[in-house]
Amino acid sequence: MMRERYCYREVLPFIAMVAIECSNVGVNILFKAATQKGLGYYAFIAYSYLISVLFLLLPLPFVFRWSRGLPQLNLSLIFRIFLLGVIGVAAQLCGYKGLNYTSPTLASALSNLIPAFTFILAVIFRMEKVALRSSSTQAKILGSSVSILGALIVLLYKGSIILSTSSPTLSPTPLSPMGSTSQTNWVLGGSLLAIEYLLVPIWYIVQGFFCTGLSSLVHTWGIHLKGPVYVSIFKPLSIVVAAVSSVIFLGDALYFGTVVGAVILSFGFYAVIWGNAKQDELSEDFDMRPSSSSKSPLLLSYKGKDNEETTHC
Secondary structure (H helix, E strand, O other): OOOHHHHHHHHHHHHHHHHHHHHHHHHHHHHHHHHHOOHHHHHHHHHHHHHHHHHOOOOOOOOOOOOOOOOOOOOOHHHHHHHHHHHHHHHHHHHHHHHHHHHHHHHHHHHHHHHHHHHHHHHHOOOOOOEEEEEEEHHHHOOOOOOHHHHHHHHHOOOOOEOOOOOOOOOOOOOOOOOHHHHHEEEEEEEEHHHHHHHHHHHHHHHOOOOOOHHHHHHHHHHHHHOOOHHHHHHHHHHHHHHHHHHHHOOEEEEEEHHHHHHHHHHHHHHHHHHHHHHHHHHHHHHHHOOOOHHHHHHHHHHHHHHHHHHHH
């Protein structure tokens, strides 16, 4: 019994987190390889949606039992579903087009912008209060700023090649000119990837919950079981997996600027996640405290007794 509980609480979440990060990178590697063979990214998106419907969406009603019935189909719900579809497709188009110009390593590095963009959008839409004296808010602001700085470094600076299977004579100079075609495509592709990771939190806000797709299902289960900090630990793992896989299977080069920017992005990512976890911890502590309404009658009765004693004296 103890062994089964240990496997469920410790071993299974670890395997699931590693597997889901590797699978996310695997999809990007598969897309890059398919487009290099001539497959258009519109067709790849269509195939991915078809596979998701057949192997994920349709079996869900047979696996999970819904406690509530379907919501009433009205104009507001139809508009929200339409908006979700538009945002989701636009995010995938930007992501795959950006991936076509860049590499899976850059895509994995820039995916760490999602918590920062989520925090910024939550502040803009007044879904989160900003308390500048709070350590959690300070961590999220600092983490968002560091994440954006890391993204700019990844986009604007390549540097020398660290790891590559191709000839070193193809290595660019540490400060390659911005007017070159390869550098322009790199910046354009990275910008499209950043737009994708900006649309993802907007999609979350419109949807109202995070549980969608296999990746989000596993992450939601992991957060419920182990907490958000544990799940976030595995996120930068995708950068390492993507870098090694891109070099081995695609022949891409790993640049010094990508490594530096990815490290900075990871620090910013962890700062935002730590701020969220700290805020949740403070909220739980506040909720566990006795309410003021429960204290008031005791204080009033105590004062009443004092007054009675004074009157008797």
